Each structure stands twice: as C-alpha cells, then as structure tokens.
Amino acid sequence: MTLIARGWRSLACWWQDAFFQEAPTTPLEVVRIGIGIALLLGYGLASTNLFELHGMEGLVTQESARIWSNGRWSWSLLFLFTADWQVAVFQVVFLLACAAFTLGWQTRWAKWIVLVGHLSFVYRNPVAQYGVDSIFASTLFLLCLAPVGDSLSLDARRRPVGDADTLGTRERRRRAWGFACLRLIQLQVAVMFFFSGVEKVRGDAWWHGYAVWMALTNQEFSNVPIGWLASHFWIVNLLTQGTMFFEVAYPFLIWGRATRPFFLVGAILLHLGMAVMMGLYLFSFVMIVVHLSFLRPEWLTAWAWRRAVVPPQQEPEPLRPPAAAPPRPRSEIPSTSSRTRS
Amino acid sequence: MIRNRAAPAASALGRGGLLVASLFVVWHAFALVVAPFPPSYLSGSVHAAIFPYLSVLYLDTDWNFFAPTPAPGRFVRYVIQARDGSSHAFRLTEDRRPGPSAMRLRKVYDGIHQDRPEHYASVGRFLCRRHAGLEPVTVTFSVHRQIPITPEAYVAGRRPLDADLVEMETLPPVSCPEPPPSRSG
Numbered sequence: 401m402t403l404i405a406r407g408w409r410s411l412a413c414w415w416q417d418a419f420f421q422e423a424p425t426t427p428l429e430v431v432r433i434g435i436g437i438a439l440l441l442g443y444g445l446a447s448t449n450l451f452e453l454h455g456m457e458g459l460v461t462q463e464s465a466r467i468w469s470n471g472r473w474s475w476s477l478l479f480l481f482t483a484d485w486q487v488a489v490f491q492v493v494f495l496l497a498c499a500a501f502t503l504g505w506q507t508r509w510a511k512w513i514v515l516v517g518h519l520s521f522v523y524r525n526p527v528a529q530y531g532v533d534s535i536f537a538s539t540l541f542l543l544c545l546a547p548v549g550d551s552l553s554l555d556a557r558r559r560p561v562g563d564a565d566t567l568g569t570r571e572r573r574r575r576a577w578g579f580a581c582l583r584l585i586q587l588q589v590a591v592m593f594f595f596s597g598v599e600k601v602r603g604d605a606w607w608h609g610y611a612v613w614m615a616l617t618n619q620e621f622s623n624v625p626i627g628w629l630a631s632h633f634w635i636v637n638l639l640t641q642g643t644m645f646f647e648v649a650y651p652f653l654i655w656g657r658a659t660r661p662f663f664l665v666g667a668i669l670l671h672l673g674m675a676v677m678m679g680l681y682l683f684s685f686v687m688i689v690v691h692l693s694f695l696r697p698e699w700l701t702a703w704a705w706r707r708a709v710v711p712p713q714q715e716p717e718p719l720r721p722p723a724a725a726p727p728r729p730r731s732e733i734p735s736t737s738s739r740t741r742s
Numbered sequence: 743m744i745r746n747r748a749a750p751a752a753s754a755l756g757r758g759g760l761l762v763a764s765l766f767v768v769w770h771a772f773a774l775v776v777a778p779f780p781p782s783y784l785s786g787s788v789h790a791a792i793f794p795y796l797s798v799l800y801l802d803t804d805w806n807f808f809a810p811t812p813a814p815g816r817f818v819r820y821v822i823q824a825r826d827g828s829s830h831a832f833r834l835t836e837d838r839r840p841g842p843s844a845m846r847l848r849k850v851y852d853g854i855h856q857d858r859p860e861h862y863a864s865v866g867r868f869l870c871r872r873h874a875g876l877e878p879v880t881v882t883f884s885v886h887r888q889i890p891i892t893p894e895a896y897v898a899g900r901r902p903l904d905a906d907l908v909e910m911e912t913l914p915p916v917s918c919p920e921p922p923p924s925r926s927g
Contacts (some may be wrong), residue, residue, distance in 0.1 A: 419767055422754060445842035453843065457871060459850050464864040468853070473797040522800050527861065528846035531807055537800035538774075574753035580767050588774055595778040595805040603810030611812050617891050617902045618815035620835070620848060630893040646906045682842065 402726045418583065425578035427695045429552040430505070431585060432511075434541055434689030436502025439514065439536065442682050443521070444495055453525050455484045456490075460525050468526045477516065478524035490517070504553020511548060513538045532543030538588050539690055548575040585693045590651035593667075595648030606644045609637035616677060623679035643670060654694055667691045757885045809914060815888035815902065818851045820869060823915070825877040832869075834883075854883055866916030882916035887911075 452458050461469070463481055482486055500510035518540060522533050549555040549572075583645035587618050605611035613636045616626050646666055653659040654667075668688050673685035755763055771793045779785040796802035818834040835851050854862045866881040889907045891900060898908065 409903065416760075417765065420755065420760065420763065442842055446846065449843040449847065450866075453850070454848060457868065459847075459865050459868045460861070461864045461867075464860050467860050468858075472802070473794060475798070516831050520798055525846075528849045530845055530849055531803075531805075532845075534800065534803040534805075538803075542770075569754060573759070576754050577763060582761055584767065584770055584774070587771055591774050591778065592805045596807050596809060599809035605811045606809065613893065614812040614814070614890055615808055617888070617896075618812065619817065619888065619903055620815055622902070627896070630896040633893050636893075641849070657866075680845075682845070693852040695845075 419580045420576040421579045422572045423579055424697045425546070425548075425575060425582055426551055426697050426700050427693050428543070428546055428548055428582045428585070429550070430700075431539065431582075431689055432504070432507075432548045433502055433552060434692060435539055435543065435686070436514075436691060438532075438682060438686045439518065440495065440500045440502060441446040441685075442532070443491070443498065446640055447491060450487065450491055451484050452498060453528055454478060454487055454521060456482070457484075458485070458571060459526070460527050462524075465523070465525055465527070469523065474523040474524075474526065476523040477519050487668070487715070490520075491697040493517070496515050504549045504555050504647075507549030507553060507555050510707065511540070511544045515544050524599075530683070532686050535592075535686050539585060542581045543583050546578045548578070548579070550574065559717075568578060582693060585690065586654075589690050590654060593647045594651040596642060597650070600644040600647060606640055609640040612636050612640045612643070621678040621680070624677050639673075646670065660694060660696075664691060664694055690732055747825065777802055777880070778806075786882045806897055812891055816852060817886050818854050819884050819886065820866075820880045821884070822869070822873050822876055822878045823880040823882065829877060832871070837849040853902065854885060858909070859914075862913060863916050867919065870916075870918035874921070877921065880917055882915040885911045 446453070453460075465476075466474060468571075478487060478490065481490070497510045497513035497517060498730055500506055501514045506741075518533075518536055522529050522537065563593045600606040600611070603611065610633075613626075613629065613633070614714070615621055616624075616629065650663055650667065654663045668691060671684040671691075677679050743904065773795055776785065776788050776792060777796050779789070820832055820834055822830045822832070824830065835848055850865065854865060862883055866883070869881050872879050886908050887910075888902055889909060891902050891907055896902075
C-alpha cells in the first residue's frame, strides 16, 4: 500500500513538474508576439484580395463554403454579413485586435477577438486555407486560454510583474496555468512533426530521397534555380532524407536538455530553407515562431531586456521521468506577500 | 548553477483547480494526438467522440506536409466565350506574382476539380463578373497537371512545363448569368 502511495505521489510530483511549474512563461509571450506579427502580415497584406476571398460576390459563395466544409461544424461571423462594407469593417476590427494582441495591449480581450476573427475567416472560405491556418488556430486557442500579456507587453508596463519573492497567489496561479498552456503548445509542435515525419516515411519519394526534387520542380513552389541540384542529385537525397529523419527524431529529442538547442536550431534552419527554396515565407515564419515555444527562459535572460521580464531565480524544469521524492508539502512553501494588480 | 525548483503548483492552483486544469490538459493533449491519427476502426470511433471539439476550433488537421508524396504541380487556365462569338484565354495561377494572398488563391484554384462542380461554378461566376466587359456567355476551365521530370531530363535541357510534361483536362463550361436588362437594352 505504501508503495502504491509513494508511486502515486511520485507521479503527481512529475505531473506538476511537467505541466504546472510556476516558472516564467516568457516563451509564451514570444510566441504571442510572433503569431501576432504573422497574423498582421498574413491578413494585413492580403487586404487587397479581401473581397475576392471573403466578399459577398467573391470566389467562393457562402453556399459553396458550407458544402466544402463537408460536415465540419462550420461557423463564421462573416455568414451574418450581407454587404462588402461589413466585411471591410470586420477586417479593420480584426487587424486592430491583431495589433493590440502583438503589442500586448488589452491582451485579455484582444486575444479572443483575434481567435474568433481568424476562425470566422477560416470557415467563411475553407477552400483557401492551408497549413498555416491550422497552426494559427491551434496556437491561438491555447494563447487565449493562457494568461498572456504578463510580460513583453504594454499591459505589463502598466502593471510590472514583481520578482519571485513578491509573487502573490494570483500571479503564481497564472504562472502555473500559463506553463501548462506553454507545454500544450510544445506538445502540439511535437505532434505536428511526428505525424509529418511518419507520413513522409510512408512515401517512396521521401524514403528513396527524391521528394525535395519533386517539390522544387512543382511550378507552384519553384523559387530558386534548380539546375545545380539536377547536376548534384546527392544534395537532393541529403536534403530529403535529412528532413525525414529530423522530423521523426524531433518530437523525442526536443525535450532533452542537451539535445534541445541542436534540434531547435535544426528546425529553424529547416524552415529558413523552405522559405528560400520554396517561397513559403509566412508558413516558415509561423513554424519558426511555434518552435520558439521551446526556448528556455534562461536563454532569454541573456538578452538585454532580461532583468525586466525574467526573474532569474525561477527557471522551468525539463520534462523528466517520475522522481522518487514525494511532492513538497504545502507548509514548506515560503509565504509570499500578496501584490495588488491594477 | 543552483536551481531553485518551483514549488508544487497545487499550492497556487489549489486541489480543485489543479484537478480541473489537469483534466483539460489530458483532454486537449489526447485530442491533439488523436486528430491526425490514420483512419482505423479504433481511431474512427475515438475521432467521432472528439470531432465536435476539433471541428469548432479548427484543430482537425492531419499535419502531412508534402507527405507521403509531394503532389505534382497543377495549374488552371480558363477561356471566356463572349456573346459576339469570340473567345479569350486567361491564365489563373501561373501569372500571379507571389504575395501574401498567393497561397490562398492558389488553394482556391487547386479546388477546381471535376468532382467539385459547385466550387468551380462559384469561381466561374466570379470570373464572369470580373470580365463583364467582354459580355461572357460561358467560362471553361482547363486543369493542367505536371508529369514529374527526372534530373537527367532536366540536365538534358527539358523543363518542368514543357508541353509533353503537362497533361490537360477540360471541365464542363460554366454558364454566366444573363446581364441585367438595363445593360442589354
């Protein structure tokens, strides 16, 4: 019985360490800013095609959009509109919310407007969506649940976060929950790479090392001269099989303390390569942003603004197997002075 | 470096809060993993249970970027048949300059397919309005698919869009709406 109790307590301790650390969630804020910039760029610069993509008499009618959704619970505020000027107003409000979300101004409201706006655009024209929209949706949802805006934000300037010794219960709760959301974003990235890698292993083109050639000879993605690759096909083999094995290994080795820096740099280089060679700029940028969720706060402390945003004494623990030690009794936790929030 | 381990979060979230938060974490993590799972009897049953959650949040994604095989290139052209009997050919995808909307528009045009009559009819009617000055009667799409080119052929001087490396399919014409009476009168 004691053994079961100890095992249970060890598991509980591991669970809390893995998902509910009261650690700085600065990487969450980095992801917020990155996703905000990507949304602003993606939707803002596409405003010239707003009515073509989402207008009343655009490429895809509302009926066609509903048929395309094919059983998905498709909802969109844009379905309620009857004139193009309403779509334009919606776009302006959405872009303002994206800007507020990026800057961290009234973040607690802006993030929900951004999520609802993005999903409304997605479901209004499901034909026009691709991978980047799925990444936006999955990351935005978790950012909405998370207490973002606590640092690297205009909100934080108005009510600066104190150091570890002065954290109140509310702040500690926000950190624990924020860390859980950060972990889920990281898990999302790992799952994404796992299935992407495994699907590649299934294909002959990846297994035999010529998939990159197929992608680069596709006129839709051809962004660089490829004559040199045709002459030195071993480079194509290397890029193809390297990508496949990297994606399969990533979800396992990104969690390790020693391996994380290499896999993080590798993932960023992979997506920079895709941006240059295939012209997938927005997709690559968004992928790099979600990979940055794996940044460790102690790496961020090396930056110039570290003292303002990351209390140096509180760093997250890496994921590790259940420890033998029981969880720390509540009575051992040093009392903290409560801090009023404006 | 001496690490200061975080205190157990139960102290901040409370037992009830930790339980609720843990249940959500388990649920969402489960949904993330099950969503892209390949079809099977088991995954189909589980997927059906979480589908509403995935669907409403647009989380139902399979994450198979360029896999298992990168699709060959595909581009779309169309011909406007005008009221005066003349025809006008246009390129839909090839002439688009890269831009933030290029990928989205490309996806819309990629959806033009024999099996999606409601979609290509919708795009067709849009093109009727765009080319209203030509007084269009019909729009006829042609879908062009690339045949993979080998590196040896490329070195020998062949190129991916050479005529013999592209196969074409013509879709049934889409009728344009009649112009308003005020214009025809």
